[in-house]
Amino acid sequence: MRAWIPVAAAVLLVACKPAAEPASPAAPAEPAAPAANATQAVPEPIAQTHGGAAAPTPAAAGEADDHSEVNQRIGQILGDATRYETAILAFQQAVAQKDAATVAAMIDFPFKTTIEGKPATVKDAPGFITQYGRIVTPEMADVIVRQRYSELFVNAKGVMFGNGEAWLNGICVDKACNSFNVRVVALQPTQ
Template identity: 80%
Template structure:
């Protein structure tokens, strides 16, 4: 195999960006030390669907959902891919089980989202749990649960599910961003 082919594949993958991405409200990822993620506030809600694309379908029985490519991209852009993979899979499982407390524990508060079609700021976990069914709608649940790991979109702003219904990113623990926690930074309807 020619040495330039993997580079070409990475360039082509990098060119595949969604039509609508959330915009961070704080410092860009470039201000974080190499290998760590910036601490963006929750992205603004997105009004349109990502190119009208349907949510990815789950892997068929016996089919392997290869995490390698996504984990490489996470490692390059966001930091420790193992920490992201653990958080992503736990998030999907908690949403599938409608476990509001576990999802709330993964959120960076205060949290801007949409409740009943209107923008809202959720101040803490108890408020999120009380509003869970109005925030994580059945449609959003379906997109998050059906999302194939190998088809996650990754950029400097985080990891995107579906057409932007959910985003996960690293939140710096200290000023130097020497450590970070992987958190849900956006839950937003796109339809």
């Protein structure tokens, strides 16, 4: 489970994050990131599963949702907000459509997760696709799809959906981190 990333892994993620763009002088100061064990005030997920019904439309696509504040935080903390926004919306859409191949293409492998309550490591995209329904449960999918963009939580570990069911972050392509890809770095059930 990556919500409880060991300190060394958290330091590695922070060390590999893309350099943040400088904030404009008019930008408000970013509040300090909460301690690792602090709880976040996030909206409660809607208690609806996908059952046999059609998947819900991502909240960002179906409702007016101001992205500017979250994008400003992403830009200040993580880097290129446009790249994050594109990845976040594509991730929500792929989960809404139950498109395991597209979600797998967004995963940072090897991928540590929880499958049916047990820690598991998925080595590659074919393995993820095979396990998709056991990793992205209907409850988790509901949280991801219904997450309002304006209510995403952002810190140096990335962008969090819900209560930590999913995290996306920049993964450096080169040693100097001159280039990065936005990837899904955690998918985990929360209690």
